[in-house]
Each structure stands twice: as C-alpha cells, then as structure tokens.
Amino acid sequence: MEQADDGTPALKPGRGRRKADDVRRATLVAASELLMDEGVGAVTFSKVAARAGVSKVTLYKWWPSPGALALDAYFATSRETLAFPDTGDVRHDLTEQLRAFVDLMNRSGTTIAGIVGAAQSDPDLSEALSTRYVQHRRALAVERLSTAQQAGQIREDVDLESIVDQLWGACYHRLLLPAQPLTHEFVDHLIANLLRGITPG
C-alpha cells in the first residue's frame, strides 16, 4: 500500500485520503496478526507499518510504545470473544464468559503468557498492559458484577474487585504458574465456590 512522505496515509486517486479510522483499524489488525503469529516481541513499529501499509510516523504519533500498540490490538480483537453477557442471571452469564475466557487461553495461551511474562522485565510493556488492558477488562467485569449486586444477586457488602481476582485471576494463575488444567469444570468450581461459599450450612 502506498504512503505519503509526510507520514500521513496515502492519497488514492479519486478517493481522497485514507480515513484515520481505517488506518487505525488496519494497524490494529496487522499488530494483532503479528502478535498471535510471532508473539509480542514481533510487534515493532516497523513490522506493523509494513504489514498495514501505514507510515511509521503515524504509529509513533498514535502509540507511545510498540507494547502499547500490541495491547490495544489484543484488547480490540478479544473484545467480542470476551464480551460480558447480561441475561439477568449472574451465574449463567459468568459461566458463559469464563468458559469463553478459558477457551481463549487454551487457544492463545502462549501469546497471552508471552505478553504478561515480557511485561515483568519491560517497564513500557508493563505500563501498557496495566493501562491499556488490565484496567479496561477489570472495569468491564466489575460493571457486570455491579449490575448483579444492584439486582440483589450479590450481597451489598461484597468487594467486587476481589471477585475479579478470584475468577479471572484464578485462570491467569493456572496459565502462568501451570500445574492444573484450564477446563470448563474448573470454571464451574470457581463460580460455585463464590456463589455458594465453601463452608457447610
């Protein structure tokens, strides 16, 4: 794809400049493909620019680091798979969402673990992981839990942030410190433990 020298998307005959939205979408698709195929280390501004047919200067303007771009791409592509359903039944909805989440981990676990692993020794990636992925995902989860709390399905005094760590965090634990499998049965245990409690009576 052609590019203008000044770093803006190329003019195409009769069609005007490529729209910013299109450039952004093409960039995220290219970054996501590189991420899934080759891991987070392969997501460089040069490679993404070449693959998306976008100027490197544009990428430098829009993203503070290649890690930030990688995380935005991951967030965008996983958004649909990891959507939070709201049928009004919190047990059903959590089961659906968390089963989809472990399915994704079983498909793309190496990529996800690669991002989290690399972030532990890369301050830019760590910052991007936190601000561009973790905080957004936590907010979406807390939003669904909050709806359940307002509907009287979760007690008023329960700290919703800690639930996020006990559902999705428990799955990350099995991915990053492997010892036990990430199955639908595991998801069912996680939800049952919290909804019913683990003590008798």
Next chain:
Amino acid sequence: MEQADDGTPALKPGRGRRKADDVRRATLVAASELLMDEGVGAVTFSKVAARAGVSKVTLYKWWPSPGALALDAYFATSRETLAFPDTGDVRHDLTEQLRAFVDLMNRSGTTIAGIVGAAQSDPDLSEALSTRYVQHRRALAVERLSTAQQAGQIREDVDLESIVDQLWGACYHRLLLPAQPLTHEFVDHLIANLLRGITPG
C-alpha cells in the same frame, strides 16, 4: 573456600570432606542471595559456585539447570515464612498464612515476578517452576485445606485445588497484572468471599 579438582568439596585438614548437606545448604544460600539481590538471570552455575565455594561440577550433577537451582533456593528460603499454621481454625490460619504471603510479595515482588515472567519464554525455567515450586506449594496448601475439610469446616463436595487458585492465585494476579494493591484487607476479602459466599441468604 577451597575446592578439589574432581569437583567434590574440598578436604579440610583434620575435618575430612565437607559434608554433602553442608554443600547443599551453602549452595542454596548463595543461590537465594543472588536471586534476591540481582534476579533470576543472575543465578548461573558459575556465580553460585564461586559464591558458595563449591565446584561447578557438583552443581551440574545435582541440578538440571540454573533455573532448577534458583527455584529450589526460593522454595527453601520461603518455606518458613510461608508455613501453613494449623490451630484448628481454618479462617484464622488462612488469614495468617495469606497475610505473610502478601507481605512477602510486597517485599520481594520484583524477584517473584521476575521468575514467573522469565519462565514464560524459558522452557527449562518453566519446568523448574512447576515441578520444584508450584506443585510443592499447591500440595502444602491442599494438605491444610484437606485437614479443614476432614474437620467439617469445608464442605465435602468442594474442589480444594480450585481454592488454591482463588486464594494464592488471586494474589499472583495482582502481582503479575497489576491494577489493585496487595493488602491485608484484600486477603480478608478473599477469605470472606469463599467462606461465606457472595450471594445473599
């Protein structure tokens, strides 16, 4: 410290060979110091051998990889801090142990995150993390939970392995995908959510 050329610990005048237990202990102390001071990348057979006054050949015989040595050292040094008390009161005992665990994470979080992070792209370290640390720690936790289950404090039908992910795993989640603090209050929420359940009634 002197070393014999054949890789065994040095003979000392009038004291005989250094005992294998002493060599092992000195090696683990040296590896642990390097791990805490400089991170898992600094735990090489050469550096540990020099610091412990032990032959490199001995280390090659006893450990399959520097990562395995680092994990054995970490397990040995954290064993006491992370002991599982058994006073007969599971809520009290979990609270004590998990508060000590988050205190350790707040002190040595960079080291721990460094190990888990590096393991994601290093198969030898990943294997060592799983077999020399994670499996042992999980077994100790399940043992304490199992005692509580036999004492009737946890229901018979509860899957104990999933509880491990919802207590210690939830803490690893906050360490590795940071967004919320690792506090004693967080620990109290984790335990309360599971023991009481999060639903009304």
